[in-house]
Amino acid sequence: MSELELRQTTVEASAEHRPPRRRDRLPRVGTLLAIAFVLFLVAATCFPGLVATQDPNQIAAAEAFRSPSLAHWFGTDESGRDVYSRVIAGTGTSLLIGVTATAIGLALGLALGVLASFGGRALDFGVSRVVEVLFAFPGLLLALLVIVIYGPGPVTATIAVGLSTAPGYARIIRGQLVSIRSAQFVESARVLGHSPARILARHIVPNALVPIFVLATLGIGQAIVWASALSYLGLGAQPPAAEWGAMLAAGRTYLAGAWWMTVFPGLMIVGTTIATTVLGRALARRGRGPS
Known part of the structure; x- marks a missing residue:
């Protein structure tokens, strides 16, 4: 072995045994924190009575506008209700809204994507033009139009x-399906004489499920933010409902003297959005495999 080859081998061996850099470990730490936060949200949704410290609807006028303390971790609101317990009680409602809205959007998006991908050129052109027209409008504006037509409310x-x-x-989804449909393994299945239904069931759908699941994970946080924004505007859940957006709307009047009524529900919205986004990106990296 020449001296140059020996040096190259030594460099490669040292690179293999070199400990991962700190910036390579940070995403793992962030993912663990996101998982822990999501598990906390699940516990608050499934067992709110165990996670909350008090009755979220118990009114105590003498305890109104108490600042955060050991007795009331997130303070109290204008009626003396414990803000922490109300935030925990609103976790299930906010998550249910986010998950349900994401499921509705994904179901419609999947139906339109499948029609555009496998319905022929004419149907692909028509669906794509309709989607582009709708996509040109801000999403929140479309939501407001629907609420104006059918009236406000959480549903x-x-x-x-x-x-x-x-x-x-x-x-x-349409772009993902088109990409998978033109992949080499799908072409090989066609050459082998597999039927279109078998190709769709055994090759296209399984390879599209993981990206769609990642997309759903990323969309839950966005749906919670939009639903909270609608509640903040008075078009979603109405006070005194324990929902994060409604709590923001109720606390904005007292923001100067009782900031905790708005800050802590807002932090829950931000934390949930960040956690679901981090998990979605981690799943996307895992699906792509090591680079």
Whole structure:
């Protein structure tokens, strides 16, 4: 072995045994923190009585506007209700709205994406043009239009958010399906004489499920933000409902003297959005494999 080859081998061996850099470990730490936060949200949704410290609807006028303390971790609101317990009680409602709206948007997006991908050129052109027209409008504006037509409320807000996210999902899913349809393994299955139904069931759908699942994980946080924005505007859940957006709307009047009424529900919205986004990106990296 020459001296140059020996040096190259030594460099490669040292690179293999070199400990991972700190910036390579940071995403793993972030992913663990995101998982821990999501598990906390699941526990608050499934067992709110165990996670909360007090009755979220118990009114105590003498305890109104108490700042955060050991007795009230997130302080109290204008009626003396414990803000922490109300945030925990609103976790299930906010997550249900986010998951349901994401499911509605994904279902419609998947249907439109499949039609555009496998319905022929004419249907692909028509669906793509409709999706582009809808995609040109801001998603929240579409949700507001739906609410104006059918009236405010948590159910209407959930459906409105789901409908407003459908064009974006349809565009992404259509591109994903077209990419998989033209892949080499699909062409090989066609050459082997497999039927279109078998190719769709055994090759295209399984390879499209993981990206769609990642897309759903990323979309839950966006749906929660939009639903909370609608509740903040008075078009979703109405006070005194324990929902994060409604709590933001109720606390804005007292923001100067009782900031905790708005800050802590807002932090829950931000934390949930960040956690679901981090998990979605981690799943996307895992699906791509090591680079």
